[in-house]
Amino acid sequence: MEFLNSAVFLIFAAMIIFSSVFAVFAHKIEYSVLSAVVCFLSVGALFLTLSADFIGASQIMIYGVGVSILLAFAIMFTGKDSPKSLYLTNPLRVFLGFVLVLTFLSVLIFFISPVLDPKSDGAFSSYGSFAAQIESIRQIGTAKFIGRRIFCDYVLPFELLSLLLLAGIVGVGYLAGGSKKDV
């Protein structure tokens, strides 16, 4: 099962990368949206392969369904006259983008690689052995653990989030609702 799990993990990881690249390079905006959805769903699947069922299910529910349906709605309402591709027509921009990505990638590798070295003293040592890591990840994924964390350790951001959502609702209501003068 270990082998199967890691194979599935790799497949979904590759899907995330390909679908997000395709989302950027697709010629039609509908394809972009669809591949973004594939990306969201694959992220959910990644969580599931790591036995973080609750997070995976939430990811699928919020991004795979909620966000993607909003995106699809927006596309359907804008119709077919949407501009084809905005940025990728300019070769200079594409080139600069690639340079930027490669630079960031090399910086990332340069900075992270010493920590990933298994002989290094730090970083991952706080998690203990591999088996212990797996176990701790299993615990982190459960709804009980997440609930504890939210309602004990992070109750302040949780409460603040409620106000944030209220402000968001009020704001959207204001921005979307036409004033009488406009109508």
Added chain:
Amino acid sequence: MEFAADIKNLMMPEIILFVGALLLCFIGILTDKAYKRVFSIVVLMLGLSFLMCLQLDTDTVSMAFGGSFLISKFTVFFKELILAGTISTIFLSDKYIKQNQKSVAEFYMLLFVAALGGMILVSSRDFITMFVALETLSISSYILSGFIKEKNSQEATLKYLVTGCVASAVILYGVSLLYGMSGSLRFDVIFAAIKSASMFNIAALSGTLVISGLCFKLATIPFYNWAPDVYEKSPLAVSAFLSTVSKVAGFGIIIRLVSELFNGIWILYLVLGLIALVSMAIGNLLGLCEENVKRLMAYSSIAHAGYILAVLALGSTLSLSSAVFYIITYLLMNFAAWSCLEVLDNGDGVTTESLKGLAYKRPVLAFCMVSAFASLAGLPIFVGFFSKFYLFQAIVFAGFLLYPFLCFVLLNSLIALYYYFKVIRAMFDEQESEQTVFWSKRLAVVLVFSTVMVLLTGIFSSPVITYSQQIAQSQMPAVIQYEAIKGTYFDNPRPISVR
């Protein structure tokens, strides 16, 4: 029950704002026209919150919510600044409120939420609280900036929103690296992990990401390009809010991150210095050919944020106290300038063209304007001079290696003189142009208060300096640590081996 008592004692200012925001939401649902009464409620609430901040015991550091909320002299001071700025914004918004009497309660509610977000941001002690508070501040700012329902304004808001989303993503990327490496989101735990393990590199990288993401709040490099459009097209009170309160909150958290979490990561000081230099250069150069005064204020605020970051990059007690002093004075000068503009704004913005002859027609207003802009430019007898002076002093004391740095900052303030004086000169132009002005008592209160403060603190600046030194001292234990490290860095410009 101890938990509840703790929260009641320590979080009263936030609780008042929270209740106030809910109350305003209900008022907004129930009625659309009671804007006069709403105003008094709002000011009362904010004043009460401010008083609660003042009575907090700040001699000892205390925490609430299991250590995710920090009350220290430093954080409480920043909260007071945020509340003072919000009160001024509310006085300043009088004109906007009078002209569009709809959705007044919603406007105030969003201001409350933004202020609350800023206050919690400043005193957050773990990354989740920090991020949620940051988003609370940001999202309410997005909505506030789009409060004028007009195409250009909406476009500016969209720009603001998209830039903000990118900035948030950058912050989260940095945080996720830190979390992956240390297994915790708490500042103290991560700090310990950075010290103990081979995490110097990762801390430098993620610190760079987090801080450049937070630069969105300061409108500096790399996320500065929203500022001119948004400042121009939002309601003026909102622009004032964005250029003061939102920035103060951003500075508060950046100072705390640099001194408490990324303490001793020398790369980060280089990054801060770089951000500072590039943003002051960009702000000043772009400001040179700008005619619209609101946009000019945006460029000026980019440059000012650059100055403050430049002095923070030195990482000594002296520099911290000069930064704090600069932030206080920046708040005063900006409110003086914005309130003058609000008086003059007739709906299509204020340009240097429309200011012509103001000095002869309305000498008092022109005087206020001159004092504000001269102070922003850093001329003597106004408070801006002392803050600049103090800033240069901090750089000079940091050592002769930094003299090129000092020259660059000096050069920048010279460039800035040009565009501030362009505004001042226009007011003394013989040729007169039509001006409609708007006066109200509430607006006059801010204008007079901030102008008097600009003049007064310019003449008697020493108590404020002493106060800001105290504030800087209270972040001291951390500061001492990074002074020692700075020494090693300048003696031996190679990475400090942590492994």
Added chain:
Amino acid sequence: MIKALIAKLFSYFSLPHILVGFVWVVFKFAVIAAIMVVVVLMLVLMERRVLAVLTIRKGPNRVGPNGLLQTIADAIKLLFKEDIVPTGADRVLFTLAPVLFFAPVLVVYGLIPFAEGRAGIDSSCSLLLLLAVSSVGILGLVSAGWASNNKYSMLGSMRSVAQGISYELPLVIAALGVVLLSGSMSLNEIVLAQKNILDWYILPSGIGFFIFLTCTLAELNRCPFDLPEAESELVGGYNTEYSGMKFALFFLAEYALLFAYSAVIATLFFGGYTSPFGVYAMGFIPYLKKIVFVEQFFWLMLKTFVIVYLIMWIRATLPRLRADQLMSFSWKFLLPLSFLNLILLALLKYYLG
């Protein structure tokens, strides 16, 4: 048992042992897919006969003994039909849409526990996962409507999306009431918490059942919420342009989902695979004790088919709603009601243990 058999077969043919897990998963899903196809064939016939009875007609009774082979004949007809793609359609999305609609249904079947511990996917959050995955299918409808390049399809899919979003919320919150009562999000544990008829969650959470059933009807686009495919207004809704196998996939997925949702209702509110009397008849017989899961499967099927019958009955009885009535019913009535239900259940749990 079967897994061991597969392992034995693998070692007999000296195939890499690593693949056993893979084959096992494939096997499980093959069984589930088989169940699904059989169930759909039964359901289509059942629907036609039930509607016929309720509207005092005869229904299909020519093909095979008493009309039993009617659906098989229909399926064969659909298989051999020409596969038409309209000229203006987006070929890729048009082909992908039925698959997108169909694939999540299979996962939903995998999550339902058909007998004790016998679900295709063993998960501690299977209820949440089920609700999440089942609504992914809406994307298939969206892309079908968009790709067909037909305004009726478009309107149909737009309606289905609006409906899906609005009814998803009360549905989840009603399910949350059950989670609150049982203290678990695993469907298996929810079932085990209601072992006889007195423990069924329909008793404390009757409102929840009503909400869940209503929202299920809306999610399935069934009468009285069948606006997305209202024949009299939109020709056929999102599947107007579809024919042949692709149409069959939509058809199949709809009926499969009908059964799956009914099974979920049975699981959440009627004790799932457990016997209503608290004991299994097969449990008393020594040799049959080992295969008590057959009886559990029987109970689940019985309960599910009762609910399916209920849904068909509703279809035969109630007229279609108007679009605005549909929306206000969800947002102004069902959503507050579901919150009320949740609060009541929380109070119940707190005061009565």
